[in-house]
Amino acid sequence: MNSQATVTPIIEMRNIRKHYGPVIALAGVSIKIYPGECHCLLGDNGAGKSTFIKAMSGVVKPTQGDIFVNGEQKFFNNPRDAMQAGIATVHQHLAMIPLMSVSRNFFLGNEPTKKIAGIQFYDRKHADSKTMEAMSKMGINLRGPDQAVGTLSGGERQTVAISRAVHFGARVLILDEPTSALGVRQTSNVLATIDKVRNEGVAVVFITHNVRHALAVGDRFTVLNRGQTHGTAMRGDITPEDLQNLMAGGQELATLEGSLGGTV
Amino acid sequence: MNKSSAPFLCKDYRVNLMNNKLSIPDERVKEMSTFRNSLIRPELGGIIGTIVVFIIFIILASDSGMFSSQGVLNWSIVSAQFMIIAVGACLLMIAGEFDLSVGSMIGFAGMLIAIFGVTFGWPMWMAILLTFAICIAIGALNGFICIRTGLPSFIVTLAFLFILRGFTIFLPQTIERKTIIGGIREAAEGDWLGAVFGEKLFMGFFQYLGDLGIISVFSRGTRAGEPVVNGIPMLIVWALILVAFGHILLTKTRFGNWIFASGGDAEAARNSGVPVNKVKILMFMFTAFCATVFATCQVMEFGSAGADRGLLKEFEAIIAVVIGGALLTGGYGSVIGAALGALIFGVVQQGLFFAGVESSLFRVFLGLILLGAVILNTYIRRLITGER
Ligand SMILES: Nc1ncnc2c1ncn2[C@@H]1O[C@H](COP(=O)(O)OP(=O)(O)OP(=O)(O)O)[C@@H](O)[C@H]1O
Ligand SMILES: [Mg+2]
Numbered sequence: 001m002n003s004q005a006t007v008t009p010i011i012e013m014r015n016i017r018k019h020y021g022p023v024i025a026l027a028g029v030s031i032k033i034y035p036g037e038c039h040c041l042l043g044d045n046g047a048g049k050s051t052f053i054k055a056m057s058g059v060v061k062p063t064q065g066d067i068f069v070n071g072e073q074k075f076f077n078n079p080r081d082a083m084q085a086g087i088a089t090v091h092q093h094l095a096m097i098p099l100m101s102v103s104r105n106f107f108l109g110n111e112p113t114k115k116i117a118g119i120q121f122y123d124r125k126h127a128d129s130k131t132m133e134a135m136s137k138m139g140i141n142l143r144g145p146d147q148a149v150g151t152l153s154g155g156e157r158q159t160v161a162i163s164r165a166v167h168f169g170a171r172v173l174i175l176d177e178p179t180s181a182l183g184v185r186q187t188s189n190v191l192a193t194i195d196k197v198r199n200e201g202v203a204v205v206f207i208t209h210n211v212r213h214a215l216a217v218g219d220r221f222t223v224l225n226r227g228q229t230h231g232t233a234m235r236g237d238i239t240p241e242d243l244q245n246l247m248a249g250g251q252e253l254a255t256l257e258g259s260l261g262g263t264v
Numbered sequence: 265m266n267k268s269s270a271p272f273l274c275k276d277y278r279v280n281l282m283n284n285k286l287s288i289p290d291e292r293v294k295e296m297s298t299f300r301n302s303l304i305r306p307e308l309g310g311i312i313g314t315i316v317v318f319i320i321f322i323i324l325a326s327d328s329g330m331f332s333s334q335g336v337l338n339w340s341i342v343s344a345q346f347m348i349i350a351v352g353a354c355l356l357m358i359a360g361e362f363d364l365s366v367g368s369m370i371g372f373a374g375m376l377i378a379i380f381g382v383t384f385g386w387p388m389w390m391a392i393l394l395t396f397a398i399c400i401a402i403g404a405l406n407g408f409i410c411i412r413t414g415l416p417s418f419i420v421t422l423a424f425l426f427i428l429r430g431f432t433i434f435l436p437q438t439i440e441r442k443t444i445i446g447g448i449r450e451a452a453e454g455d456w457l458g459a460v461f462g463e464k465l466f467m468g469f470f471q472y473l474g475d476l477g478i479i480s481v482f483s484r485g486t487r488a489g490e491p492v493v494n495g496i497p498m499l500i501v502w503a504l505i506l507v508a509f510g511h512i513l514l515t516k517t518r519f520g521n522w523i524f525a526s527g528g529d530a531e532a533a534r535n536s537g538v539p540v541n542k543v544k545i546l547m548f549m550f551t552a553f554c555a556t557v558f559a560t561c562q563v564m565e566f567g568s569a570g571a572d573r574g575l576l577k578e579f580e581a582i583i584a585v586v587i588g589g590a591l592l593t594g595g596y597g598s599v600i601g602a603a604l605g606a607l608i609f610g611v612v613q614q615g616l617f618f619a620g621v622e623s624s625l626f627r628v629f630l631g632l633i634l635l636g637a638v639i640l641n642t643y644i645r646r647l648i649t650g651e652r
Contacts, residue, residue, distance in 0.1 A: 059535075080537050095535045097528035099595045099649050104521050109537035111518035122518045151650030 008071045010035050010203050011056065011087065011172050016065035018051050025051040027227040028065070033172060038194055038204040039232075040214040042247050043224035049207045050092055052224065053174045056205070057089035058082035088165030092176035092207075096157050098150035102142055103131035105149050106164050130167075138163045138193060155186025159193050166197055173197060174205040179213050191217050211243045223247055304648055306589040306597060309641040310604030313587060313633065317608050321615040330618035333479045333493045343610025344503035345558060346584050347603050351510040352547075352554030353581035354602035358514070359547040360527030360594030361410060361417040363403075365424035366555045366581055370574025371432040373399050373559035378445035378569035379435060381452065389457035396556050402428070403552025407545035417548075425578070433571040449567035461502070461557070462564025464495025499561040503603075506554060510599035523547065527594025583630070584609050587637040589644065596645060608633065 009032035018026040026048045033039050043049050054060040056067070058076030067074050069085045076082045079089070089095075096105050104127070112123040112130075128145035135142050138159050140152075149157060158178045165173050175194070179187045194217050198204050208214050214221060215235075222232045223246040230246060321330060329335045349366055356363055373395050380391030406424055410417045436443055452458030474481045474491025481491050514520040525533035526543045533540050558577075563569045588605035590597025612633065616626050 079535055083537060089535070091532075091535060093531075095532045097525050097532055097595065099528045099591070100521075100524050104524065108521060108525055108533065111521050113518055120518070121516050122521060124516075148649040 007034055009033055009068070010070060012068040012071075013052070013056060014066045014068065016052065016055055016062045016067075018048075018055060018060065019063045024227055026055070026062070029224065029227070029229050031222055031229070031232065033203045033205060035171070035203050036198055036201045037219040038198045038206055038217050040218035040221045041205060041207045041224060042209065042211065042214055042221060042243060044209065044247055046226075047224040047247075048227040049224055050176055053089065053176055053205060053207060056082070056172075057087055057174055059089075059091075083168075086169060086171035087174065088168070088170035088172070089174040090158065090161040090165065090176065090178060092180075095161055096149045099148060101146045101148055102135070102152070102160060103127045103145035106131045106134065106160065106167070110168055134163045134167050135160070138196070139189070153186055155182050155189045158182070158186075158190045162190075162193050162197060166200070166202060170202060172203045172205065174207075176207045177209070178206070179208060179210065187213065209247070211240050211247070214243070215240060304644060306641075306645070306648070307601035307604060308589070308644050309637050310588045310598075310601040310608070312640065313608050313637055314604050314611075317611050317615070317633075321611060321619065324621075325615055325619040328618040328620070330615060333491075335618060337493045337497075339610050339614035340500055341497060342614050343607045344497075344500040345562075346580060346606035346609045347503040348499075348506055348554050348558045348561075349577055349581040350584040350588070350602040350606040351506045351599055352551035353578075354585045354588065354590055354597055354599050355510055355514065355523060356547045356551045357582070357585055357590050357592065358527050358594060358597045359523045359544050360530060361407070361544055361547065362421060362582070363406065363548060363551045364418065364421040364578045365402075365406065365428055366551060367574040367577035367579075368425045368428035368432065369399060369402070369552060369555040370559045370562070370577055371569075371571060372428040373556040374563045374569035374573050375432045375435055375445070375571065377560060377563050378448055379439060382445055382447045383439055385451075388452040388455035392457050392461070392560055395560070396553070399552045399556040400549045403549040404545055406552075407548030410548075411541045411544060432573075436569075436571060443571035444568055446568040448563050448569065452564060458564060459498075461498055461560040464497050465501060467495035470494050497561075497565070499565070502557050502561060506557070507599060507603045510602075514599055519543070524595055527596075529595070580609065583634055586641075587634060589637075589641045591645065596649070605637070608637075 011033045013029065013031045015028045015030055016026050017024075017028050029048070029052055031039070031041075031052075041049050041052070051060065055062045055065075058079045058081050061077070067076065069087075074081075074085055076085075082089070097108070100108075103124075107127045107130075112126045113120040114123040114126070115121070131145045132142060140156050140159055143151075149160065152160065158175075162173065162175065162178075178190050178194075182190065191213065194204050194206060198217075198219075204217075206214065206218065219235055220232050221235075221238060221243060222229055223243065225246065233243075325331075330339070349370075353363065353366065376395040376398060377388075377391050380386050380394055381388045384391075386394075402424070406417070406421055409415070410420050413420070433443060436445055449462070452462060470479060470491050470493060473479045474489075474494075479491040479493055482488050514523060522533070522538045522540075522543045525536070525538050526540045530540045555574075555577075559574065562573065584605035585597065585602045586592060586605070587608055588598060588601030588603070590602065609630075612629055613626055616629065617623065
């Protein structure tokens, strides 16, 4: 990846600012994302991570700053614009509808249709078989395509959301805390999925508070703190302790660590 | 980025994934679940309820004429009425919204037809078309206000319940100085669109059945020789068409997927690119359409429009939908289920009458059925969706 200086980033966010009334959620954040990398975005609660990726996915409009996709400046007015540019997002509070079946969720907004007597009908057979195929590729054994998303575990839901994004041609996949509510096994499944997706050449933006999760799959790390960033570190250039301290803003954790015996 | 520099953690995860992929599905379990899937569907509660209700009334009222051709027509008409408004209420509820103004809309639409067609003397087809346009526009307004303000549809349509009922009383009183306008049947005589709502189908066929003695015929009076049931009212035809349309729309089209998604989680649906606002407003319009169909059939049948028509119909529609397995909070339900709910409603209401049960007990029955159905449906839904 030393050649990165010459490769155009698949997406570049330059000096993004976002104000919510008096609150400065982002005070000028820049980031470059390259194809096939897993870029971890770390930071404490309220650091501005979700706000930042919402700007990237067209959910919020930045107050200031520029967005470039493959070197070309873009203005996203809504999530559809971002999707069209190949940017898919799995939001923190999931994009799955628990009462609906996996296959209906999988194709939501992109339903395949077939014409019968001139009328467009939902092509359920196609949707079902494609869903089963995509799911088994990701290592999830569904009872059937009719199985409701509500019956899946948290990790499986994340995997469905991720594989859906990839299936519809995402080149940048943004995951907002996909592991925050998961246990060890589920987390490992999601991380493995991230790894798979990255190996297919998709750029993954992985948001987490958990330094261990970040280190398990991340290629580069950007830490946000109170709406600002201290730049991006490569894997190997930074120790877990450094990351941890950067996230906490440098000092507070040092005192905490003593009393918790280094378990944070 | 060097792949070999990936830490050991990452490799562990990969192994884990491999294990997942290699696990072989158990064929026996799969077969079981196919069987279960075919049995456990949203309308299962409605199916069970229908069977139970029919068994009860075959025992209670079989000798009362409830299952003679005339009796069947009687409860079929009542059920069809419920079905027409239940289809609209069902799709709207699945899309996550309510319309409490359905009953008032029925009264209002009937009154408009009477005023346009009788008082103003316009051709009936024009009166009907204009009424449809106005009512559907009011439905769209209902939806638009809900979407724009973010207020619960419960409140917005409650306001329209009063507004429309108020107009339904005010208009005939100021124009005709009375609250019932008659003469609609005469005004609709020979009108093509009036016939679409008020005529009967297959009258020749029923006469033939009567001549054969399969259906009993009137033995005296002005209608001597005519069969007691002389055709299928358009009301029933409309009910069947709307049920079929609603069912196909919901389960067989991409728009149906959007209806489920809009009610299941509007935010998640928007994030997936579903035009949630459009879906919801269209469903409000469809509900208004159904209410207007009901109203038109009713005024054609009665020949008059009354200011108190359609009272409480919104609740009856919602009850039928809920008996049919839909979730009050949206995102789940079945049009077939709602139709069965309407059938149960109609059969119980008329069946108690046939059985000679004190009519006030109807409410007791209704309450019991509602409670039983909701409990059963909740259980079935949990089986399907794994809600916790
Ligand atoms: N819609 C909003 N209106 C006002 N303030 C907001 C809004 N959204 C976010 N904020 C503020 O912006 C800041 C950053 O929020 P954001 O959700 O981006 O944090 P985060 O890093 O994702 O935190 P978490 O780890 O808890 O998800 C917070 O101080 C929050 O209160
Ligand atoms: Mg967040």
